[in-house]
Amino acid sequence: MSTLTWAVAAVVTDDTGRVLLCRQGERRYALPGGRLRPAESPVRAALRDIRAETGWEIELVDLVGVYHLSSPTANTLAGRAGPLPDILVHVFRARAAEIGPSADPPPGCRLSWHTPTALPEAVTPLTRAAVADAVAGRSGVLRDGWGTPGSPDPAAPPVAAHANAGQPPEQRSAVAPGPPLRQ
Secondary structure, rough: OOOOOEEEEEEOOOOOOOOEEEOOOOOOOOEEEEOOOOOOOOHHHHHHHHHHHHHEEEEEEEEEEEEOOOOHHHHHOOOOOEEEEEEEEEEEEEEEOOOOOOOOOOEEEEEEEEOOOOOOEEEEEHHHHHHHHHHHHOOOOOEEEOOOOOOOOOOOOOOOOOOOOOOOOHOOOOOOOOOOOOO
């Protein structure tokens, strides 16, 4: 494993169930989020990063899961001195706390709302998997190792889901979200 980067993201929904996505430049659409600062909790980082990236105040509901992204070690991208870091992403379920953003997002992040069943074609694998997990009501999901050649399909069932682990998909019950997480 290369160096490990800790990050956060959130499946932010509005009252109609649409999901907020960010697209920077011509990159793929992704969930809003960012990296943890030293000695910062994932909850605080999610609240800070999502507000900074989107201008929206959010209310964290619960943790959808922890997603491990790893990069190929054999192929280094041009301009890089080594492999990309492995990333461990805490993905939260969140609601927009207000009708509109309380601040303008920084330049470069084009925000848009999408129905979970009609996500854009150009969406990151993490985004596709996390939205599917959130919409299915899963909590405590552990997904490991995609982003590398031969890695599992992000639409496949997760490694484990709290309260749903070991059950066939047709018998899994939706996990009701708990009270909002506090700072």
